[in-house]
Amino acid sequence: MIADIHPFDRILIANRGEIALRIQRACRQLGLACVQAYSSADAGAPYVRCADEAICIGPAPSRQSYLSSAAILLAARASGARAVHPGYGFLSENADFAARLEAAGMTLIGPTSDAMRVLGDKISAKRAMISSGVPCVPGYEGALAADDAALAIASDLGYPLIIKAAGGGGGRGMRVVHNPEELLGAIRITREEAERAFANANVYMERYLQRPRHVEIQVLCDHHGNGVWLGARDCSTQRRHQKVIEEAPAPNVDPALIARVGKLCVDACRQIGYRGLGTFEFLHEDGELFFIEMNTRLQVEHTITEMTSGLDLVELQIRVAQGERLPFTQEEVEVSGHSIECRINAEDPTTFVPSPGTVEFFHAPGGPGIRVDSHVSSGYAIPSHYDSMIAKVITWGKTREQAIVRMEGALREMKIEGVKSNIPLHRDVLQSSEFRRGGMSIHFLERMLDDRRRSQGANKQA
Template structure:
């Protein structure tokens, strides 16, 4: 087992990893910007190191400062959380060069899955079903028109280095294609420094289903079921469920086995999530995230497996703690992402929390570093906490979620709690009848 872990992140995920370290008896170090000096993970860590001013580029994305913090404190491993440097192959390479264990996959696997075209090609080779689309980059407007005609309208033009909906455009007719292709390239260049785009068939009412996988890097791999992340706004997940209301046991195990087999072939190491669009009983690969996901707690709730413990175990060379046959799925879990945002306009709402009361009771979990008097800085992601609820059935889970939302109090700032109170009472949500466009349609027809 590694002897000391540096947590290269902030907020609720830094606190989540810190708790896992303490449970395993592993000393931990956290890094922080000057804006996060009073953060909960800083208060609770064994050691903390300030690595720079508030801007992420000068602190949480500053690789040299993080490596220096490892050397100063004697940390022999780094857990990157999610976001920031969690999928940065250069960071993984630099840590390796300094004999520091990166708690994640290899740099090569990060690179493969970080480029959308390479990832899709690799998925095909590994036997994972993909969305019909271009063979690779669509380099000219003429190629865009020809490719769209072969795929069939509507089509989706996407940045190869994309994420979060940037560099992504829909074209419904030939007249749309050139403008969409040009706009996607411009957005991609601005957001990622890479203007390459590719093209896929646009599915009209798909769900977003993702499969949690784990590999030991030696050819052993398992899946831990699926999560339904279809409730999204501008391609950002808002509400997640495990298991999906849309799948039955046979579908779940079939796609899970396909993903686990692929990870065995790849000799993948650590936690990963393979994301699909799902429509008319068919799965279509869209990307793989080579890190822990924000929504990992709902998988933990239905499997009883601590994913961060498992990450640390695998990174320490001790292999997986369970076999596929030992993985069981119990009950239903839902996660709501509580953001410091206006619940309708989604404008960020930084400021001081004047009153904070978290819900409790059976089956209720809060992952948050927020507390009364905490000042939310304006420099980072607006996520301030996650409400995770587990029940024996989806109906029980929804009832428990409704109660927990009514108990949750965050004053002094605006949050998305009122939105979730609306959603938990909606009949479509109660029926599990929604797709990736549902939430935006709902918000358009239910203005504040």
């Protein structure tokens, strides 16, 4: 057996909400016991009751519970769990947490801490991609200072440019620069923000693509040097860099381009020594893909890859962590049909202010090609301490049009009472002619919302 593989028959789930329930289901399919870590705010949650064992790891604030590596490690030891599944968010991409598990002889359901460090810093990640031949956004991959050298680099690249934090994520730590007069101030401000938010003041510079799409490629690698890519997803429907709707495969993108870059992604994983699930995120513009970052974890939108590939990605993720070889080759991967996911959040659909509270009535849609991943039921109290997503509605169809029609029907059928939800926003997006055509840029939803605000303002004035 490979030295860094430790056997386990019990997994601590260090996350909450629908993903905790999703991981529990995969554990049961594999005959593994699941221990649910939870905060005091989630004590009555259904996924806590469904687990084989549950351990409270602290009070409601994330930093004292789900973001506390000490509390999670203590819970794992107390429960006898030899593996931890971090889900997504929280500690899922924290290399220091992964290293602590490794030192304790435990398994993180994910990559090694070394791979996380390489890919978690966007400067080192970009260098690794360049060395593997993965196409990257033109830019300067070194750390920048607010000096004359930065001005010279920017002049060579051409404006507009974007300054990014090396340790950033989720749309934070970025600033667009349109001319030399803005550059040095933008670097200083972004460095200060990066230091506060990520404890890493390094920033770098790239050419700013003005109408890109967000396209990502899912990969899966084992401990034995085997790897596959599992198709592409389009996540361009975003608000403030946060994904709202995702679909697979990415419409109106050359499949030959995806295949060529997908192979390069797997080659990069082999070079880095990556294992487990991972997602390469790209900007797509003018028929080309440009790498921007890699997510070293399970993605929220893994569901649409499951629907189009017929694979259980969470189960495969756990099997790989146990040291198993991939059960199929690249040639055996089959992608069929089209899938769409809508993230249903408890928030005002106009102002986007979170709407915590008690869900007085919850009805999930059903029917052919419809899947709902949620931990919510009637009477569930949504806490104010965490992300506002309460469900993911996923549809599959033989064609993109069928997947859209099924999603429209599912959203009509879905009922959430007692709290506000963003279902009306999803309906508006699905009905827009630009979404129907496919291939929208990442600015599509923001433009749509701006148009709506201007229209409402004009109506008030009239």
